[in-house]
Amino acid sequence: MSNNNLSKEFLYQGFALILSIIIVHAFYVSLVRPEAVEIIKEQQAMIAQDSNYVPERYFFVIIRDFEQEACFILMLWALAIMTLKAQTALNERKLLKNDLIPLQRGQTIKPENTDMYLRQFENLDESQQELLLPRVLSNGLKRFATTKNIQDVSTSTHTMIESEADRLESELSMIRYIAWAIPSIGFIGTVRGIGAALSLAHQAVDGDISGVTQNLGIAFNSTFIALLISIVIMFMVHQLQLLQERQIFETEAYADQNLITHLKGE
Numbered sequence: 257m258s259n260n261n262l263s264k265e266f267l268y269q270g271f272a273l274i275l276s277i278i279i280v281h282a283f284y285v286s287l288v289r290p291e292a293v294e295i296i297k298e299q300q301a302m303i304a305q306d307s308n309y310v311p312e313r314y315f316f317v318i319i320r321d322f323e324q325e326a327c328f329i330l331m332l333w334a335l336a337i338m339t340l341k342a343q344t345a346l347n348e349r350k351l352l353k354n355d356l357i358p359l360q361r362g363q364t365i366k367p368e369n370t371d372m373y374l375r376q377f378e379n380l381d382e383s384q385q386e387l388l389l390p391r392v393l394s395n396g397l398k399r400f401a402t403t404k405n406i407q408d409v410s411t412s413t414h415t416m417i418e419s420e421a422d423r424l425e426s427e428l429s430m431i432r433y434i435a436w437a438i439p440s441i442g443f444i445g446t447v448r449g450i451g452a453a454l455s456l457a458h459q460a461v462d463g464d465i466s467g468v469t470q471n472l473g474i475a476f477n478s479t480f481i482a483l484l485i486s487i488v489i490m491f492m493v494h495q496l497q498l499l500q501e502r503q504i505f506e507t508e509a510y511a512d513q514n515l516i517t518h519l520k521g522e
Contacts, residue, residue: 324445
């Protein structure tokens with residue numbers, strides 16, 4: 257991948273993070289927290305009237321705290337990054353349906369004829385020329401024109417595809433970090449809630465357990481939401497990894513069937 261593509265991806269990730277913060281925070285400020293405050297007030301009034309009243313668990317109350325907000329921000333950010341990578345993999349697989357090296361049955365490619373086939377890649381869009389398949393095929397043709405050795409072309413093609421697989425795997429590290437960070441933030445909420453509940457233990461001794469139960473709700477709700485989001489993110493990560501692995505395998509098979517098997521050395 258070129259430095260230009262890396263800078264574009266970095267800018268995309270930065271913009272996606274900022275946009276995720278704005279969207280989630282606006283949703284929380286305008287809807288979640290006002291609704292949660294009203295629901296809690298109503299429930300406290302009902303408890304004051306009827307000591308046997310059992311409050312229902314409302315979605316806005318469960319997600320109202322800062323830890324849950326942070327988890328949703330990270331979830332949107334991870335989904336945005338995975339969407340970009342999935343779109344790139346789908347574009348790669350779509351290109352596999354094209355006949356980039358048009359050959360008749362039984363036709364072979366000789367070292368002196370490689371320029372004719374290399375011109376096919378010049379007709380592709382600039383964005384398509386930077387995809388893996390055109391890079392692998394053009395590299396194989398150039399290698400064959402230089403070395404005139406089929407085995408060398410095969411080895412170089414395999415190495416190039418293998419390095420691309422390693423690159424794709426390493427680029428998933430950020431998403432895996434986010435998937436790890438989300439439950440960690442949930443546990444921070446758990447520690448915060450339990451700590452706040454313990455600080456109000458004297459009120460519980462005097463018979464007022466409302467503060468303790470409210471802070472314990474923070475503790476358990478933050479972990480609950482974080483674990484649910486983490487499950488979703490890890491599922492999406494595995495689906496993305498499967499898509500990328502299929503792209504790598506299909507690219508190598510395409511190079512073998514449409515290039516290497518048609519080469520004829522001297």
